[in-house]
Structure formats: C-alpha cells, structure tokens
Amino acid sequence: MTEPETTASGPQPDDTRTADRYDVVIAGASLAGCAAAILLARRGVRVALLERRSDPEAYKVLCTHAITACAYPVLDELGLVPALEKAGAVRNEARWYTRWGWIEPKAAPGGPELPYAYNVRRSTLDPLIRSHAARTPGVELLLGHKVTGLLQEGGRTAGVRVTTPGGGERELRARLVVGADGKDSAVAGYAGIPVRRHENARFGYLAHYRNLPLPGGVGQAWFLEPDMAYSFPNDDGVTVLAVLPDKKHLPAFREDLEGSFEAFVRALPEAPPIDSAERVSKIIGTVDYPLLTREPTAPGIALVGDAALTGDPLWGVGCGWALQTAHWLAGAVAPAAAGRGDLDRSLAAYARTHRRRLRPHQQLAADFARSRPFNPVERLMFAAAARDEGAARHMYLFASRLIGPLGFLNPVAVAKAAAVNLRHRFSPAGRPARPAGSPG
Numbered sequence: 001m002t003e004p005e006t007t008a009s010g011p012q013p014d015d016t017r018t019a020d021r022y023d024v025v026i027a028g029a030s031l032a033g034c035a036a037a038i039l040l041a042r043r044g045v046r047v048a049l050l051e052r053r054s055d056p057e058a059y060k061v062l063c064t065h066a067i068t069a070c071a072y073p074v075l076d077e078l079g080l081v082p083a084l085e086k087a088g089a090v091r092n093e094a095r096w097y098t099r100w101g102w103i104e105p106k107a108a109p110g111g112p113e114l115p116y117a118y119n120v121r122r123s124t125l126d127p128l129i130r131s132h133a134a135r136t137p138g139v140e141l142l143l144g145h146k147v148t149g150l151l152q153e154g155g156r157t158a159g160v161r162v163t164t165p166g167g168g169e170r171e172l173r174a175r176l177v178v179g180a181d182g183k184d185s186a187v188a189g190y191a192g193i194p195v196r197r198h199e200n201a202r203f204g205y206l207a208h209y210r211n212l213p214l215p216g217g218v219g220q221a222w223f224l225e226p227d228m229a230y231s232f233p234n235d236d237g238v239t240v241l242a243v244l245p246d247k248k249h250l251p252a253f254r255e256d257l258e259g260s261f262e263a264f265v266r267a268l269p270e271a272p273p274i275d276s277a278e279r280v281s282k283i284i285g286t287v288d289y290p291l292l293t294r295e296p297t298a299p300g301i302a303l304v305g306d307a308a309l310t311g312d313p314l315w316g317v318g319c320g321w322a323l324q325t326a327h328w329l330a331g332a333v334a335p336a337a338a339g340r341g342d343l344d345r346s347l348a349a350y351a352r353t354h355r356r357r358l359r360p361h362q363q364l365a366a367d368f369a370r371s372r373p374f375n376p377v378e379r380l381m382f383a384a385a386a387r388d389e390g391a392a393r394h395m396y397l398f399a400s401r402l403i404g405p406l407g408f409l410n411p412v413a414v415a416k417a418a419a420v421n422l423r424h425r426f427s428p429a430g431r432p433a434r435p436a437g438s439p440g
C-alpha cells in the first residue's frame, strides 16, 4: 500500500522511537485542532497535528452541524468561507416554536442582515478543514497517530507519547501540548485536569433526510418544555432532524426507536413532512451526554473545543466554540509558543478569555439541561420574542452566541420584554391563538 496514513507537509518520520521537536503538538485533527494548527502556524509556530484516525476524510458522525454566527469571523480568517459556500453550506436562519407562537428573527427594516454562519454536514466540513490544515506551511498533519501519554519535564508537560500507524511508538517534544481531542480528552486525563460534570436530563436522536422541506427553507427548533426538537437544511439538499426528549421517555422510546422517533416528529407543531421524505441515514443518538467543564490550561497544556468545555448539543454551539477557542488560543500564545515570550503568562490570558466568554453560557445551559419548563425569566424573554421583532432579534444574537447571558438579560432588554408582554396583555387584538396540540 502507498502511504495514505499521513498527509504531512514535511518529510515522513520513521516509525522508531525518536524524540521530534515542535513548538506545539496538537492532539486531535477535528474542528478545534485543525483551526488551532492553521492559526498558530500562520503566526510562525511549528505545529505537529496528531489524529488517531487514519482516514483523511474521517468526520464526527454524532453532530447536527449548525455552526453559530459567532464563529463566522473565524471561518473567514481561516479562509474557509468560499469553499463552504461552494460546497453548498446553507447560511443559517431559524425560527423557534414556543407556547406563545413562533419566534421568527428577521433583519430590521433598512438595517443590516442578521449575522449568520453555516449549516454544513461534518462529512463536508471536517475533511475540508483538515485538508486546509495539511496544506498550511508549518503544520505537519500526522494521521493514525494516537496520543497515549504525556512527557513531563521539570513539573510541566513537555510533549506527548504516541502510537503510530505502523504500530510503533514515538515521542514528540514541544513547548505546548494542545488537547483538541474532544469531550473524553485523553490529554486532560493524562494531565490529571479535573472535570466538572452536569447531568443532562435529555437524550437525543438524529437522522438525515432528503426531500424534507422546512417552512421558509430555514431551520426550525421546537421548545416543548421540557422536550426539544430541531431541524436544519444542509448542503447537498440534506436536512438534519433531531429530537431531544426528557429521559423519562427513554425506556418507552427505545422499545421501538424508529416508530418513537417518527411519532415524536409527526406530533410537532408544523411538523416536517417525514412521510413524504427519504431518510438517508440511520437514526443515531446518545442517551447520556453530560455537560463537561475543565480548566482550559495547565503547565505546558492548553485545551480547546470540547476538551475544555462540552456543551449541551441542544444549543448547537460546540462547533462554533471549537473554532473560537482555537482562535483565542492562537491569539494569546503564538509568540510565546514560538519561543518569543512568557508561555505561562500567555496561557493564563487564554484561560481568562475562555472562562469569561464561555462559563456563563455553560452555567445557563447546565440549568436548562435539567429538563425543566421555562423559568420566569425565560418565559418573559421567549414570550416577548414571539410577539416583538426587536425582542426576536435580541434572542437571535444570544442564540448565535454573539452576546452572553449578561448581555441577553441586561436590564434594558428585560424591561423592554416586560413592556412587550404588558402591551400584549392589554391588547386583545395582538393575542395570537394558541395552536392546537401545543404544550401547556
């Protein structure tokens, strides 16, 4: 066989136990790892990008691949936007069902269009970003290389031990090891970085369809308090459909997975017409998906993407945050990683940004993952968003993670939402009829 196991940009290392030197070693060549590799290498850092899987076309199967608008600037900086558009990635717009009616965020009349990123299948996105990384000068992509341990020196991590495609072992030394190896991060585990878990009281199943039109051609999400569902149009005419019911339904749901999935979808308000569509994937899912939070750094180590923080799939934020955390890391540590600065100080700056930007989102999501109905503040904001265009746009910015919980629930926004709901209460003409079969 020829040498498909690596697409390294430099000469192939042999399979013996040698100590190779890089500025940065990244474990995991998915979204976070590839983005970090590209952005670091462009800043003059010499990167080894390790991926345990051997297939350059490998992709994450368990994902509904809606990338939130907060990640658009990173996709743009990576230079991926033209290729994504060419591949048919769908700019994401969405409407959300609530007991008060549909929230339909639209651009303000005469105002700028709503920020967007893309819905794009991982089978398209992952190979695209990986090949982009492999072509980036300064990145050496080593497929089929699994990190199996860390090298320690003077109380800090100084490299990794890997198994190679040929079954051998190598040691790669670096100033910085980046764990971009997903929610079960081996790097975090070997480094003994503790993980904080929040139970997720929902389970989730998803499937891909063709010929499944959605109203307005845009994504739909259903907040059924506590159950959830969503559906997004993607590249190549494929629509992804996901259901996330409360775990109390799991035993019955599992008895007839296909029947339960389809019955759940048919019962949705304005249900996607699955009976006239073609399902083109298995129904796959996860019945236990806790939210995870780790400290994003340790001496000689940084975590990006799911390795640092695994959110609740229902919010569709993990891909965007994988790209954003890679961007924050590269911005903070590149000079020091290349040997021109204080690495520990740079890592501390990255950790601060990570905590400040993502922890408040995670706290809110962890509470919502208890699978409860809306709390009073959520009722206030969602009801207003269903009734008022400005409130809908405000919610869109939050859902796109362009503002955080503090911005979303700032006193002015809350006061405006209260005013919208009061106006509605005293204006019978403005009260929408509740659709038949809608929850409580």
Ligand SMILES: Cc1cc2nc3c(=O)[nH]c(=O)nc-3n(C[C@H](O)[C@H](O)[C@H](O)COP(=O)(O)OP(=O)(O)OC[C@H]3O[C@@H](n4cnc5c(N)ncnc54)[C@H](O)[C@@H]3O)c2cc1C
Residues within 6 Å of the ligand: 027, 028, 029, 030, 031, 032, 033, 050, 051, 052, 053, 060, 062, 063, 064, 065, 066, 067, 068, 145, 146, 147, 148, 180, 181, 182, 183, 186, 187, 204, 206, 286, 289, 304, 305, 306, 307, 313, 315, 316, 317, 318, 319, 320, 321, 322
């Ligand atoms: C059901 C579901 C639906 C989702 N839907 C969405 C959505 O709609 N939108 C969204 O934004 N997010 C979604 N997510 C989350 C999203 O899939 C993740 O947040 C995202 O893939 C994280 O990217 P990552 O690069 O950090 O990690 P991953 O994509 O998990 O990649 C980790 C990589 O590390 C490699 N690796 C692991 N261990 C090693 C090792 N020891 N050595 C070398 N390599 C290793 C793996 O092979 C893999 O390539 C969903 C998640 C689930 C479960």
